Amino acid sequence: MNEEKFDRILKKVLEGSATASEQRLVDQWLESFSGQSFEQIPVPEREAIKHQMQENLLKRIQPQPTLRLPWYRQIAWQLAAMLVVILGVGMSGYLYWANRVIPLMAYADARKIHKVILPDGSLVWLKDSSRLDYPSRFTGKIREVTLRGDALFEVAKNPERPFIIHSGNMTTKVLGTSFNIRYRNEQAEVVVFTGKVKLSSPAGQVTLLPAQKAVYQNQQFKPELVKPNEPETLAYTAGTEYPMRFDDNPMIEILNRIEKKFNVQITTDHPTLGSCLWTADLTDQSLENTLSILTVNFGGSYQIKGSNVQLTGLSCQ
Numbered sequence: 001m002n003e004e005k006f007d008r009i010l011k012k013v014l015e016g017s018a019t020a021s022e023q024r025l026v027d028q029w030l031e032s033f034s035g036q037s038f039e040q041i042p043v044p045e046r047e048a049i050k051h052q053m054q055e056n057l058l059k060r061i062q063p064q065p066t067l068r069l070p071w072y073r074q075i076a077w078q079l080a081a082m083l084v085v086i087l088g089v090g091m092s093g094y095l096y097w098a099n100r101v102i103p104l105m106a107y108a109d110a111r112k113i114h115k116v117i118l119p120d121g122s123l124v125w126l127k128d129s130s131r132l133d134y135p136s137r138f139t140g141k142i143r144e145v146t147l148r149g150d151a152l153f154e155v156a157k158n159p160e161r162p163f164i165i166h167s168g169n170m171t172t173k174v175l176g177t178s179f180n181i182r183y184r185n186e187q188a189e190v191v192v193f194t195g196k197v198k199l200s201s202p203a204g205q206v207t208l209l210p211a212q213k214a215v216y217q218n219q220q221f222k223p224e225l226v227k228p229n230e231p232e233t234l235a236y237t238a239g240t241e242y243p244m245r246f247d248d249n250p251m252i253e254i255l256n257r258i259e260k261k262f263n264v265q266i267t268t269d270h271p272t273l274g275s276c277l278w279t280a281d282l283t284d285q286s287l288e289n290t291l292s293i294l295t296v297n298f299g300g301s302y303q304i305k306g307s308n309v310q311l312t313g314l315s316c317q
Contacts, residue, residue: 102136108149113239117263118145121286122163123154125240150182152240155195156286170216173198178284179208180236189215191228191236194284244282244290251276251316262287264304268311273298276316 012018108114108126116124119137126132130149138144138161146166155163157176165172167183177195182188190199191213198207199214208214211233213226228236237243241261246254252274255266264287268274278297282290291302291309300313 101139104134104136106132106134115241115263118143118156120158120161121156123242123261125152125242127151127239147181147183149184150180152178152180152236152242154178154242154284169201171200173200178242187215187217189213191233193233193237193242242283244285245280246282247279248277249279250274251278254278254280254282258282258287258290262290264307264309266309266311268314270300270311270313270315273311273314273316278316 012022106114106116106124106126108128108130110129112128114126116126116132116134118124118134120143122143124132124145127150130147130151132148132151133146135144141160142162142164143158144164144166148167153165153174155174155176155178159175163174163176165174165181167181167188168186170183170188172179172181172190174195174197177197178193179195179197180189180191180193182190190197190208192208192210194210196207196209199205201216206214211227213228215226241257244257244261255268255274258264259266276298280293280297282293285293287304287309291304291311294311295302295314298314298316300311300315302312303310
Protein backbone atom coordinates (compact mmCIF):
# COMPACT_ATOMS: atom_id res chain seq x y z
CA MET A 1 0.00 0.00 0.00
CA ASN A 2 1.38 3.41 -0.86
CA GLU A 3 1.92 6.07 1.76
CA GLU A 4 -0.80 8.44 0.51
CA LYS A 5 -3.51 5.78 0.72
CA PHE A 6 -2.43 4.72 4.21
CA ASP A 7 -2.60 8.35 5.35
CA ARG A 8 -6.22 8.52 4.21
CA ILE A 9 -7.02 5.34 6.21
CA LEU A 10 -5.36 6.75 9.33
CA LYS A 11 -7.42 9.92 9.00
CA LYS A 12 -10.64 7.89 8.75
CA VAL A 13 -9.69 5.90 11.89
CA LEU A 14 -9.08 9.10 13.82
CA GLU A 15 -12.44 10.53 12.61
CA GLY A 16 -14.26 7.27 13.50
CA SER A 17 -15.40 6.65 9.92
CA ALA A 18 -13.08 3.71 9.08
CA THR A 19 -14.48 0.32 8.06
CA ALA A 20 -13.76 -2.85 10.08
CA SER A 21 -11.10 -3.96 7.61
CA GLU A 22 -9.42 -0.52 7.70
CA GLN A 23 -9.45 -0.60 11.53
CA ARG A 24 -7.80 -4.05 11.55
CA LEU A 25 -5.15 -2.80 9.13
CA VAL A 26 -4.24 0.05 11.50
CA ASP A 27 -4.25 -2.30 14.51
CA GLN A 28 -1.81 -4.59 12.73
CA TRP A 29 0.41 -1.62 11.98
CA LEU A 30 0.41 -0.58 15.66
CA GLU A 31 1.10 -4.13 16.83
CA SER A 32 4.21 -4.20 14.65
CA PHE A 33 5.64 -1.42 16.86
CA SER A 34 4.48 -2.63 20.30
CA GLY A 35 4.60 -6.44 19.88
CA GLN A 36 1.09 -6.76 21.39
CA SER A 37 -2.50 -6.15 20.35
CA PHE A 38 -3.45 -2.48 20.29
CA GLU A 39 -6.53 -3.23 22.38
CA GLN A 40 -4.32 -4.84 25.07
CA ILE A 41 -2.30 -1.61 25.53
CA PRO A 42 -3.38 0.29 28.67
CA VAL A 43 -5.91 3.00 27.97
CA PRO A 44 -3.67 6.00 28.93
CA GLU A 45 -0.88 4.76 26.67
CA ARG A 46 -3.34 3.95 23.91
CA GLU A 47 -4.79 7.51 24.03
CA ALA A 48 -1.29 9.02 24.01
CA ILE A 49 -0.46 6.97 20.90
CA LYS A 50 -3.63 8.12 19.21
CA HIS A 51 -2.90 11.74 20.09
CA GLN A 52 0.63 11.57 18.76
CA MET A 53 -0.57 9.73 15.66
CA GLN A 54 -3.17 12.45 15.03
CA GLU A 55 -0.61 15.23 15.30
CA ASN A 56 1.75 13.47 12.92
CA LEU A 57 -1.04 12.78 10.51
CA LEU A 58 -2.25 16.40 10.48
CA LYS A 59 1.28 17.60 9.80
CA ARG A 60 1.43 15.31 6.79
CA ILE A 61 -2.00 16.07 5.30
CA GLN A 62 -2.31 19.79 6.03
CA PRO A 63 -1.16 22.15 3.22
CA GLN A 64 2.16 23.88 3.59
CA PRO A 65 1.93 27.42 5.04
CA THR A 66 1.86 30.13 2.44
CA LEU A 67 4.71 32.53 2.02
CA ARG A 68 4.20 35.63 4.19
CA LEU A 69 4.23 38.80 2.13
CA PRO A 70 6.22 41.86 3.18
CA TRP A 71 4.24 44.34 5.29
CA TYR A 72 3.92 46.87 2.52
CA ARG A 73 2.47 44.26 0.14
CA GLN A 74 0.01 43.14 2.79
CA ILE A 75 -1.16 46.75 3.16
CA ALA A 76 -1.47 47.08 -0.62
CA TRP A 77 -3.63 43.93 -0.81
CA GLN A 78 -5.79 45.15 2.08
CA LEU A 79 -6.30 48.52 0.40
CA ALA A 80 -7.15 46.80 -2.88
CA ALA A 81 -9.73 44.61 -1.10
CA MET A 82 -11.23 47.68 0.59
CA LEU A 83 -11.39 49.48 -2.76
CA VAL A 84 -13.25 46.55 -4.33
CA VAL A 85 -15.79 46.62 -1.50
CA ILE A 86 -16.20 50.41 -1.73
CA LEU A 87 -16.63 50.28 -5.51
CA GLY A 88 -19.16 47.48 -5.16
CA VAL A 89 -21.19 49.39 -2.61
CA GLY A 90 -20.83 52.60 -4.63
CA MET A 91 -22.03 50.94 -7.83
CA SER A 92 -24.99 49.40 -6.03
CA GLY A 93 -25.86 52.79 -4.57
CA TYR A 94 -25.50 54.47 -7.96
CA LEU A 95 -27.77 51.94 -9.64
CA TYR A 96 -30.34 52.38 -6.88
CA TRP A 97 -30.35 56.18 -7.10
CA ALA A 98 -30.21 56.19 -10.91
CA ASN A 99 -33.17 53.82 -11.27
CA ARG A 100 -35.45 55.03 -8.52
CA VAL A 101 -38.49 57.18 -9.36
CA ILE A 102 -38.68 60.51 -7.51
CA PRO A 103 -42.04 62.31 -7.17
CA LEU A 104 -41.75 65.88 -8.45
CA MET A 105 -43.99 68.94 -8.24
CA ALA A 106 -44.20 72.08 -10.40
CA TYR A 107 -46.12 75.22 -9.49
CA ALA A 108 -47.12 78.40 -11.31
CA ASP A 109 -47.32 81.63 -9.31
CA ALA A 110 -50.45 83.75 -9.38
CA ARG A 111 -51.07 85.29 -12.81
CA LYS A 112 -47.91 83.62 -14.13
CA ILE A 113 -47.21 80.82 -16.62
CA HIS A 114 -44.63 78.15 -15.81
CA LYS A 115 -43.42 75.69 -18.45
CA VAL A 116 -42.56 72.09 -17.52
CA ILE A 117 -40.82 69.59 -19.80
CA LEU A 118 -41.75 66.09 -18.66
CA PRO A 119 -39.37 63.08 -18.82
CA ASP A 120 -40.96 61.85 -22.07
CA GLY A 121 -40.57 65.24 -23.77
CA SER A 122 -44.19 66.34 -23.25
CA LEU A 123 -44.67 70.06 -22.63
CA VAL A 124 -46.96 71.52 -19.97
CA TRP A 125 -47.69 75.21 -19.45
CA LEU A 126 -49.05 75.68 -15.91
CA LYS A 127 -51.17 78.80 -15.43
CA ASP A 128 -52.13 81.04 -12.52
CA SER A 129 -51.51 79.22 -9.21
CA SER A 130 -51.74 75.73 -10.75
CA ARG A 131 -49.84 72.65 -9.62
CA LEU A 132 -48.60 69.56 -11.46
CA ASP A 133 -47.39 66.37 -9.75
CA TYR A 134 -45.31 64.03 -11.92
CA PRO A 135 -42.52 61.41 -11.60
CA SER A 136 -38.84 61.91 -12.41
CA ARG A 137 -39.29 59.24 -15.09
CA PHE A 138 -42.22 57.29 -16.46
CA THR A 139 -42.24 53.54 -15.85
CA GLY A 140 -44.68 50.83 -16.77
CA LYS A 141 -47.27 50.90 -19.53
CA ILE A 142 -48.82 54.32 -18.82
CA ARG A 143 -47.64 57.88 -18.14
CA GLU A 144 -49.50 59.45 -15.21
CA VAL A 145 -49.58 62.98 -13.77
CA THR A 146 -51.93 64.91 -11.47
CA LEU A 147 -53.16 68.43 -12.19
CA ARG A 148 -54.68 70.95 -9.82
CA GLY A 149 -55.66 74.07 -11.68
CA ASP A 150 -55.23 75.16 -15.28
CA ALA A 151 -52.67 73.92 -17.84
CA LEU A 152 -52.03 73.56 -21.55
CA PHE A 153 -50.65 70.14 -22.49
CA GLU A 154 -48.67 69.18 -25.58
CA VAL A 155 -48.24 65.43 -25.07
CA ALA A 156 -45.44 63.52 -26.79
CA LYS A 157 -46.90 60.86 -29.06
CA ASN A 158 -46.47 57.25 -27.88
CA PRO A 159 -49.31 54.88 -28.85
CA GLU A 160 -47.80 52.13 -26.67
CA ARG A 161 -47.95 54.25 -23.48
CA PRO A 162 -51.11 56.31 -22.96
CA PHE A 163 -50.85 59.60 -21.07
CA ILE A 164 -53.17 59.95 -18.06
CA ILE A 165 -54.03 63.19 -16.24
CA HIS A 166 -55.86 62.96 -12.92
CA SER A 167 -57.91 66.03 -11.91
CA GLY A 168 -60.08 65.27 -8.90
CA ASN A 169 -62.51 62.54 -9.94
CA MET A 170 -61.95 63.24 -13.64
CA THR A 171 -59.41 61.31 -15.69
CA THR A 172 -58.13 62.46 -19.08
CA LYS A 173 -56.53 59.84 -21.32
CA VAL A 174 -54.59 60.61 -24.50
CA LEU A 175 -51.99 58.97 -26.74
CA GLY A 176 -50.41 62.14 -28.10
CA THR A 177 -52.25 65.39 -28.58
CA SER A 178 -52.61 68.99 -27.39
CA PHE A 179 -55.38 70.31 -25.17
CA ASN A 180 -56.13 72.57 -22.24
CA ILE A 181 -57.50 71.40 -18.88
CA ARG A 182 -58.98 73.69 -16.27
CA TYR A 183 -59.99 72.14 -12.96
CA ARG A 184 -61.08 74.46 -10.19
CA ASN A 185 -63.75 74.31 -7.47
CA GLU A 186 -65.00 70.86 -8.50
CA GLN A 187 -65.68 72.07 -12.05
CA ALA A 188 -63.70 70.90 -15.07
CA GLU A 189 -63.27 72.13 -18.61
CA VAL A 190 -61.29 70.46 -21.39
CA VAL A 191 -60.55 71.98 -24.80
CA VAL A 192 -58.88 69.85 -27.50
CA PHE A 193 -56.65 71.40 -30.15
CA THR A 194 -55.26 68.29 -31.87
CA GLY A 195 -55.74 64.53 -31.54
CA LYS A 196 -58.38 62.73 -29.49
CA VAL A 197 -59.04 62.90 -25.75
CA LYS A 198 -61.09 60.53 -23.60
CA LEU A 199 -62.61 61.90 -20.40
CA SER A 200 -64.00 59.67 -17.67
CA SER A 201 -65.32 59.87 -14.12
CA PRO A 202 -67.39 57.57 -11.86
CA ALA A 203 -70.50 59.01 -13.55
CA GLY A 204 -69.58 58.31 -17.19
CA GLN A 205 -67.23 59.17 -20.05
CA VAL A 206 -66.96 61.19 -23.25
CA THR A 207 -64.54 61.42 -26.18
CA LEU A 208 -63.45 64.78 -27.58
CA LEU A 209 -62.05 65.52 -31.04
CA PRO A 210 -60.13 68.61 -32.24
CA ALA A 211 -61.91 71.95 -31.75
CA GLN A 212 -64.29 70.47 -29.17
CA LYS A 213 -64.78 71.44 -25.53
CA ALA A 214 -66.43 69.64 -22.63
CA VAL A 215 -67.67 71.42 -19.52
CA TYR A 216 -69.07 69.53 -16.52
CA GLN A 217 -69.33 69.58 -12.77
CA ASN A 218 -67.96 66.74 -10.73
CA GLN A 219 -71.27 65.97 -9.07
CA GLN A 220 -73.13 65.63 -12.38
CA PHE A 221 -71.03 64.41 -15.28
CA LYS A 222 -73.00 65.84 -18.19
CA PRO A 223 -70.45 67.04 -20.73
CA GLU A 224 -71.53 69.77 -23.04
CA LEU A 225 -69.71 69.61 -26.36
CA VAL A 226 -69.03 73.12 -27.55
CA LYS A 227 -66.79 74.22 -30.41
CA PRO A 228 -64.57 77.01 -29.06
CA ASN A 229 -64.29 80.09 -31.24
CA GLU A 230 -60.98 81.51 -32.48
CA PRO A 231 -60.59 84.28 -29.86
CA GLU A 232 -61.31 81.76 -27.10
CA THR A 233 -58.72 79.34 -28.49
CA LEU A 234 -56.10 82.10 -28.61
CA ALA A 235 -56.87 82.88 -24.97
CA TYR A 236 -56.02 79.31 -23.98
CA THR A 237 -52.60 79.47 -25.68
CA ALA A 238 -51.70 83.06 -24.75
CA GLY A 239 -48.40 83.36 -22.91
CA THR A 240 -47.15 79.95 -24.06
CA GLU A 241 -44.85 78.80 -26.85
CA TYR A 242 -47.53 76.46 -28.18
CA PRO A 243 -48.39 78.43 -31.37
CA MET A 244 -45.59 77.84 -33.88
CA ARG A 245 -47.10 79.06 -37.13
CA PHE A 246 -44.80 81.15 -39.32
CA ASP A 247 -45.48 83.19 -42.47
CA ASP A 248 -42.32 84.37 -44.23
CA ASN A 249 -40.53 84.75 -40.91
CA PRO A 250 -36.72 85.03 -40.84
CA MET A 251 -35.01 81.82 -39.81
CA ILE A 252 -33.20 83.60 -36.97
CA GLU A 253 -36.60 84.32 -35.40
CA ILE A 254 -37.83 80.78 -35.99
CA LEU A 255 -34.72 79.24 -34.45
CA ASN A 256 -35.06 81.52 -31.42
CA ARG A 257 -38.67 80.38 -30.96
CA ILE A 258 -37.58 76.74 -31.17
CA GLU A 259 -34.86 77.33 -28.58
CA LYS A 260 -37.28 79.00 -26.19
CA LYS A 261 -39.96 76.33 -26.56
CA PHE A 262 -37.72 73.32 -26.00
CA ASN A 263 -35.06 74.89 -23.74
CA VAL A 264 -32.22 74.13 -26.15
CA GLN A 265 -29.28 75.98 -27.71
CA ILE A 266 -29.06 75.79 -31.52
CA THR A 267 -25.88 76.35 -33.52
CA THR A 268 -25.47 76.23 -37.30
CA ASP A 269 -22.51 76.12 -39.66
CA HIS A 270 -24.22 78.32 -42.31
CA PRO A 271 -23.69 82.04 -41.65
CA THR A 272 -26.58 83.22 -43.86
CA LEU A 273 -29.20 80.69 -42.70
CA GLY A 274 -30.67 83.18 -40.23
CA SER A 275 -31.70 85.56 -43.03
CA CYS A 276 -33.69 82.93 -44.93
CA LEU A 277 -37.48 83.35 -44.92
CA TRP A 278 -39.78 80.42 -44.20
CA THR A 279 -43.49 79.68 -44.03
CA ALA A 280 -44.47 76.66 -41.95
CA ASP A 281 -46.70 75.45 -39.13
CA LEU A 282 -44.65 73.70 -36.44
CA THR A 283 -47.43 73.75 -33.86
CA ASP A 284 -47.79 70.56 -31.78
CA GLN A 285 -44.51 69.12 -33.10
CA SER A 286 -41.82 67.55 -30.94
CA LEU A 287 -38.23 68.82 -31.07
CA GLU A 288 -37.18 65.85 -33.23
CA ASN A 289 -40.09 66.36 -35.63
CA THR A 290 -39.41 70.10 -35.82
CA LEU A 291 -35.75 69.54 -36.71
CA SER A 292 -36.69 66.84 -39.22
CA ILE A 293 -39.03 69.27 -40.99
CA LEU A 294 -36.23 71.83 -41.06
CA THR A 295 -33.74 69.46 -42.66
CA VAL A 296 -36.30 68.23 -45.20
CA ASN A 297 -36.88 71.82 -46.35
CA PHE A 298 -33.31 73.14 -46.10
CA GLY A 299 -31.24 69.99 -46.51
CA GLY A 300 -28.42 69.06 -44.17
CA SER A 301 -28.72 67.22 -40.87
CA TYR A 302 -29.12 67.80 -37.16
CA GLN A 303 -27.62 66.30 -34.00
CA ILE A 304 -29.00 66.56 -30.46
CA LYS A 305 -26.62 66.30 -27.51
CA GLY A 306 -28.42 67.04 -24.27
CA SER A 307 -29.66 70.63 -24.51
CA ASN A 308 -27.45 71.45 -27.53
CA VAL A 309 -28.57 71.14 -31.14
CA GLN A 310 -26.13 71.29 -34.05
CA LEU A 311 -27.48 72.04 -37.54
CA THR A 312 -25.11 71.09 -40.34
CA GLY A 313 -25.38 71.82 -44.05
CA LEU A 314 -28.70 73.71 -44.00
CA SER A 315 -29.07 76.36 -46.70
CA CYS A 316 -31.87 78.28 -48.42
CA GLN A 317 -29.78 78.95 -51.53
